[in-house]
Amino acid sequence: MSINIKVASLEDNAQVANLFDLYRQFYKQDSDLDGAASFIHQRLMKKDSTIFLATSEESELGFLQVYPTFSSISMANVWLINDLYVCSRARGQGVAKQLLQQCVEQAEQLQVKLIRISTEFSNTAAAKLYEQFGFEKDTRFQHYNYFLKG
Known part of the structure; x- marks a missing residue:
């Protein structure tokens, strides 16, 4: 199978939205193709993320979405996959x-x-891939989440 990777544009919204909806379902969210299309459209319009789209001649295969952020200590750009x-x-x-x-x-x-990526503890296949690719498990910092209601 021939795999093509490109940076997604607005013309790719439907393909990416379909993949994004499947991705959300993988993480136990209800299917919401309209919501996925709207969310991806906003990311592409605002250019606040970069989406890499993998396709074959037959169909879309996968995507990677990365958000730019910064490290104050390093005074450098950081990407969050x-x-x-x-x-x-x-x-x-x-x-x-x-x-x-x-x-x-x-x-x-x-x-x-720096590029950061995370996955659920139970997703050992993803963790193995990241480590094989060269990502290093963070043993220096503890990460916490604060979930807002609403």
């Missing part, structure tokens, strides 16, 4: 690895200092 998803039919074929590679290459071009 918030979403990485590959369709079940395309898993094990190197799609995630190619998405990560494209992300890293673009980050290097833009002189990003």
